[in-house]
Amino acid sequence: MLDFIKPPKFGRLFYKDLIFKIPNKENKIFLTFDDGPNPEVTPFILETLSKFNAKATFFCLGKQVEKYPALFDQIISEDHQVGNHGFEHLNGWKTKTEDYINNVIKASEIIDSKLFRPPFGKMKVSQIKFLKEKYKLVLWDVSAQDYLPNISEDKVVSNVVNHTTEGSIIVMHDNIKVKPHLKISLPVIVSELVVRFNMSFV
Numbered sequence: 001m002l003d004f005i006k007p008p009k010f011g012r013l014f015y016k017d018l019i020f021k022i023p024n025k026e027n028k029i030f031l032t033f034d035d036g037p038n039p040e041v042t043p044f045i046l047e048t049l050s051k052f053n054a055k056a057t058f059f060c061l062g063k064q065v066e067k068y069p070a071l072f073d074q075i076i077s078e079d080h081q082v083g084n085h086g087f088e089h090l091n092g093w094k095t096k097t098e099d100y101i102n103n104v105i106k107a108s109e110i111i112d113s114k115l116f117r118p119p120f121g122k123m124k125v126s127q128i129k130f131l132k133e134k135y136k137l138v139l140w141d142v143s144a145q146d147y148l149p150n151i152s153e154d155k156v157v158s159n160v161v162n163h164t165t166e167g168s169i170i171v172m173h174d175n176i177k178v179k180p181h182l183k184i185s186l187p188v189i190v191s192e193l194v195v196r197f198n199m200s201f202v
């Protein structure tokens with residue numbers, strides 16, 4: 001994951017085909033979770049979202065969907081949206097375009113979605129050129145940085161609630177790295193966000 005809370009301006013210009021934010025007049029924001037499903041994390045995320053009647057978008061990894069199909073089905077049956085995050089968690093900058101595209105196609109065989117989010121937010125221009133024809137390429141403008149080792153619950157919460165504005169796309173994670181703080185941070189984040197915004201799909 002790129003190590004910033006707000007992406008730098010030059011990045012936004014360079015990646016003109018990528019979606020960082022979705023401007024709207026309905027006070028909508030878009031909460032997203034990457035890398036799942038994961039049996040140690042996803043059930044708590046779903047439970048928390050359900051408690052606050054909030055909807056989110058899950059950018060799933062093909063290899064995780066293959067391992068945990070029932071959890072993937074549960075995400076969909078609870079009316080959340082799913083997106084493709086590749087089959088494996090490849091770094092586009094370090095992967096040949098053909099291999100990268102094939103990995104996304106492999107994931108698309110089990111994840112039916114027109115949304116794609118590149119792992120680490122990293123893609124080469126050649127990869128963007130190909131994928132933008134088939135997918136909405138969804139990045140984010142607010143990162144919880146919830147994957148960082150030893151990050152505190154308070155920091156995860158403030159990274160999200162202090163930076164989210166109308167139209168924000170927030171990235172959080174549905175993987176094992178968030179386990180130490182998720183049970184504290186997520187309910188605070190979701191309860192704050194539902195009061196201030198309309199939580200919607202990407």
Ligand SMILES: [Zn+2]
Pocket residue numbers: 034035085089118119120
């Ligand atoms: Zn990821």
